[in-house]
Amino acid sequence: MRNFLDELNEAQREAVTTIDGPLLILAGAGSGKTKTITTRLAYLIDLGIDPASILTLTFTNKAAKEMQQRALQMIEHTPYPPLLCTFHKFGLLFLKFHISRLGRDNNFVIIDTDDKKRILKAFKSDLPASLIASEISKYKNSLITPQEAIAAARLPNFKTIANIYKEYEEYLLENNLVDFDDLLVLPYKILENDPLLCEQISQKYQYIMVDEFQDTNELQYRLLQKLCSTHNNLCVVGDDDQSIYGWRGANIKNILEFPKKLPNAKVIKLEKNYRSSQKILEAANNLIAHNRSRLGKKLEATLERGKEVKVLQCSDEQEEARLIAKRVKELIKEGVKASEIAVLFRINALSRSIEEALNRAGIHFKLVGAIRFYERAEIKDIISYLRIIANSQDEFSLKRVINKPKRGIGKATYEKLHTAAKERHISILALLQTISYKELSKLVGAKNAKTLQDFIQKLQYLQDKAQNSLDTFIDAFEETIALRKHYASLPDGYERVANIDEFYGMFREFVKENPKSSLDDFINELSLESEQDQIGNEAVSIMSVHASKGLEFEHLFVIGLEEGFFPLTGDGCDIEEERRLGYVAITRAKKELTLSYVKSRFYRGRRAYLEKSRFLGEAGLIPTSIKIEKRASFKKGDLVKHKLFGIGRVLGVSKAGREFKLTINFGGNKKEILASFVERV
DNA sequence: TGGGTCACGGTTTTT
DNA sequence: CCGTGACCCA
Numbered sequence: 001m002r003n004f005l006d007e008l009n010e011a012q013r014e015a016v017t018t019i020d021g022p023l024l025i026l027a028g029a030g031s032g033k034t035k036t037i038t039t040r041l042a043y044l045i046d047l048g049i050d051p052a053s054i055l056t057l058t059f060t061n062k063a064a065k066e067m068q069q070r071a072l073q074m075i076e077h078t079p080y081p082p083l084l085c086t087f088h089k090f091g092l093l094f095l096k097f098h099i100s101r102l103g104r105d106n107n108f109v110i111i112d113t114d115d116k117k118r119i120l121k122a123f124k125s126d127l128p129a130s131l132i133a134s135e136i137s138k139y140k141n142s143l144i145t146p147q148e149a150i151a152a153a154r155l156p157n158f159k160t161i162a163n164i165y166k167e168y169e170e171y172l173l174e175n176n177l178v179d180f181d182d183l184l185v186l187p188y189k190i191l192e193n194d195p196l197l198c199e200q201i202s203q204k205y206q207y208i209m210v211d212e213f214q215d216t217n218e219l220q221y222r223l224l225q226k227l228c229s230t231h232n233n234l235c236v237v238g239d240d241d242q243s244i245y246g247w248r249g250a251n252i253k254n255i256l257e258f259p260k261k262l263p264n265a266k267v268i269k270l271e272k273n274y275r276s277s278q279k280i281l282e283a284a285n286n287l288i289a290h291n292r293s294r295l296g297k298k299l300e301a302t303l304e305r306g307k308e309v310k311v312l313q314c315s316d317e318q319e320e321a322r323l324i325a326k327r328v329k330e331l332i333k334e335g336v337k338a339s340e341i342a343v344l345f346r347i348n349a350l351s352r353s354i355e356e357a358l359n360r361a362g363i364h365f366k367l368v369g370a371i372r373f374y375e376r377a378e379i380k381d382i383i384s385y386l387r388i389i390a391n392s393q394d395e396f397s398l399k400r401v402i403n404k405p406k407r408g409i410g411k412a413t414y415e416k417l418h419t420a421a422k423e424r425h426i427s428i429l430a431l432l433q434t435i436s437y438k439e440l441s442k443l444v445g446a447k448n449a450k451t452l453q454d455f456i457q458k459l460q461y462l463q464d465k466a467q468n469s470l471d472t473f474i475d476a477f478e479e480t481i482a483l484r485k486h487y488a489s490l491p492d493g494y495e496r497v498a499n500i501d502e503f504y505g506m507f508r509e510f511v512k513e514n515p516k517s518s519l520d521d522f523i524n525e526l527s528l529e530s531e532q533d534q535i536g537n538e539a540v541s542i543m544s545v546h547a548s549k550g551l552e553f554e555h556l557f558v559i560g561l562e563e564g565f566f567p568l569t570g571d572g573c574d575i576e577e578e579r580r581l582g583y584v585a586i587t588r589a590k591k592e593l594t595l596s597y598v599k600s601r602f603y604r605g606r607r608a609y610l611e612k613s614r615f616l617g618e619a620g621l622i623p624t625s626i627k628i629e630k631r632a633s634f635k636k637g638d639l640v641k642h643k644l645f646g647i648g649r650v651l652g653v654s655k656a657g658r659e660f661k662l663t664i665n666f667g668g669n670k671k672e673i674l675a676s677f678v679e680r681v
Numbered sequence: 682t683g684g685g686t687c688a689c690g691g692t693t694t695t696t
Numbered sequence: 697c698c699g700t701g702a703c704c705c706a
Binding site: 059060087089091113180181244245247346348349369403409410411412413528544546547581 | 682683692693694695
Binding site: 684 | 697
């Protein structure tokens with residue numbers, strides 16, 4: 001153990017050896033955060049603390065996996081490893097043991113966001129399912145019940161949403177489904193209702209660590225409070241300057257106010273940076289210093305001065321992409337590994353020109369986090385099949401696959417089955433399993449009845465197979481359902497077939513490694529799995545700034561540093577969060593950093609003329625021109641044309657924020673209009 | 682049932 | 697400009 005401590009700097013060592021009471025480790029970008037956490041874990045165990053009493057929570061599977069690996073390397077003599085997993089995985093484990101306290105069976109199935117929307121769509125409403133989904137998520141994360149939501153709703157739209165929320169919850173309960181929010185909400189409710197259990201659990205986990213604490217939402221924070229209610233041994237690690245998930249509910253106050261909320265909390269700052277050159281850190285420090293709500297810390301360089309940060313000015317996105325591709329090619333020629341090069345952008349729409357230019361230059365690249373594996377239609381099809389095989393109540397999965405591959409069972413037939421099942425208060429599958437052929441043909445016609453009976457027989461056969469011989473299950477699955485064959489017959493099926501093969505392979509591997517597990521276990525494991533970890537060795541990575549968090553590259557390009565794109569302005573824009581995004585982007589770079597902007601960019605079918613980003617000036621990369629007061633392009637007496645009102649004459653000009661407002665006389669009709677909405681005649 | 686056409690709207694993403 | 701979803705007709 002000694003030697004592990006010797007490898008740490010002073011602040012890191014203090015963080016590792018402070019083990020009692022609340023502790024906030026403010027870990028700047030590239031400051032050895034993972035090393036500190038994993039060493040702390042090893043240290044605790046080395047002190048003789050029971051690994052079973054240590055809990056470490058992360059946000060992503062990737063982080064959990066990485067830490068697990070690194071910690072295990074350090075811990076040599078432990079009978080069992082400490083629990084280190086995502087919040088959601090912890091919730092899942094908890095529910096497997098305790099969901100019975102809510103009167104529910106622990107063979108529940110986890111649904112993902114896509115499934116959620118599918119369910120919501122079935123409750124017809126004119127509001128988009130995605131909106132309803134996010135509103136429901138907000139309710140859940142604020143621990144508001146459907147009844148409370150209905151009672152509080154004033155506006156008609158909110159009433160609709162609240163009512164759908166109620167129906168949705170009933171649907172989940174009926175089908176024994178659990179959504180991602182439930183994995184946290186339900187454990188919280190259980191702990192809230194049962195103080196004795198809460199105390200027991202808190203006693204069980206004497207030492208709790210949380211990674212990326214700046215990304216916790218309200219519910220996660222409250223769950224943590226429950227978990228450490230008896231001891232307050234809560235060590236949180238994070239960086240307020242890297243909080244970039246406010247828009248999805250992360251509450252930056254959790255980290256900003258941690259010292260205030262827990263007055264005896266110790267705060268340790270890790271400010272020594274081991275990743276980037278001095279020049280790069282300077283830019284990062286300069287930029288983030290413009291934020292007001294932060295705990296305040298400054299990255300200190302340990303590496304050499306390095307190259308100047310480059311600012312690349314281009315006329316348009318074509319040139320920008322071409323110049324970057326050219327430089328990337330040079331780097332590769334010089335022997336730089338492609339995996340050490342990345343191009344980042346604020347919004348995915350900007351990736352296109354880069355992709356094209358890299359393609360043209362013959363550079364291998366990988367678009368990180370575009371469409372996720374398990375969100376692909378073909379994979380979701382298989383998963384849906386697996387779900388109905390594992391849990392025959394699962395109606396929405398059935399809906400997805402009942403006509404896949406096409407069997408001629410369309411919407412109309414499905415509706416007939418749905419109403420018939422509802423009348424009898426059973427699931428469609430149960431209906432199909434019990435109904436006689438005669439009755440079924442009366443309901444949907446002889447041809448469909450035959451198809452459905454055949455379908456149900458296949459499912460029953462597979463259900464049997466899943467229970468008795470999971471090792472050969474997946475082969476039996478392809479034999480009976482023939483999804484792979486189906487996709488292979490489609491014109492663009494090549495990639496889909498490859499995905500299906502990969503999935504089948506994953507399944508076989510899982511069964512091999514977990515011989516005692518059930519199909520249910522596989523599905524649950526899968527729902528929490530993502531695969532953003534495979535960043536190719538041979539390829540240049542191109543990705544959004546969000547997707548780059550936690551990664552590092554020797555040579556980094558950040559494109560689109562223009563007002564309106566980065567920072568991305570618009571309604572609900574949080575300029576400080578945008579700045580933190582800029583900070584995250586810059587601090588990904590180790591040796592060489594290039595920031596580019598264009599004068600004009602083709603976007604949404606039109607060419608937009610843009611100003612360079614204020615971040616360039618704030619980072620001290622270009623001289624901050626003393627703000628020249630923007631002059632109005634119109635004056636009194638000018639003739640102008642408006643799309644709707646036609647031609648008019650300017651009567652007056654006034655300022656409206658960064659813009660100018662014109663008073664215009666359209667044939668006796670006086671209007672106040674922003675200058676950007678009219679053009680000179 | 683399912684293929685075709687048109688209108689519309691459009692950040693960032695993990696579990 | 698491009699993908700999605702609603703709607704219509706064979």
